[in-house]
Amino acid sequence: MEHVKLSAYADVCLRTLMFLGSRRDQQVTTKDIAEQIGVPYNHVAKAVVELRNRGALDVARGRYGGSQITGRGLELRVGTLMRDLDLREDVVDCISEAGVPCPLLAACKLRSALRRAREAFYAELDLLSVEDLTSISTKAPLPFPAMP
Numbered sequence: 001m002e003h004v005k006l007s008a009y010a011d012v013c014l015r016t017l018m019f020l021g022s023r024r025d026q027q028v029t030t031k032d033i034a035e036q037i038g039v040p041y042n043h044v045a046k047a048v049v050e051l052r053n054r055g056a057l058d059v060a061r062g063r064y065g066g067s068q069i070t071g072r073g074l075e076l077r078v079g080t081l082m083r084d085l086d087l088r089e090d091v092v093d094c095i096s097e098a099g100v101p102c103p104l105l106a107a108c109k110l111r112s113a114l115r116r117a118r119e120a121f122y123a124e125l126d127l128l129s130v131e132d133l134t135s136i137s138t139k140a141p142l143p144f145p146a147m148p
Contacts, residue, residue: 013085020033027068051067055072056130076129076130079122
């Protein structure tokens with residue numbers, strides 16, 4: 001069974017918010033965000049559009065453009081954002097690649113237990129806002145590992 005992890009899309013959105021949250025008074029280009037968080041430009045561009053649509057970012061186009069986190073972006077609850085961005089219905093697939101459902105599906109209790117566990121994971125993240133994740137006392141850059 002695979003381990004529970006954030007979707008790659010949710011991860012990029014969260015990294016983008018954290019990076020911009022650590023530079024609240026700056027407009028940063030998508031290219032610079034991508035370089036700093038170690039994520040391909042196209043992935044960050046999609047995340048910026050998503051986060052702008054949610055009101056988490058102000059985005060200015062043009063020569064002096066860039067993205068800047070909003071007050072709403074700083075107030076976002078991490079669990080709520082991750083729930084919204086993770087479109088997977090279940091933690092595990094109960095249907096094979098050939099489209100055959102698991103023979104234990106009708107009486108399976110694991111599926112509902114995993115759903116409850118995922119909700120507990122998100123509930124723990126609901127205790128944190130993006131601002132909580134970026135409130136650091138030093139001006140040192142956040143250490144983002146590169147995505148695989």
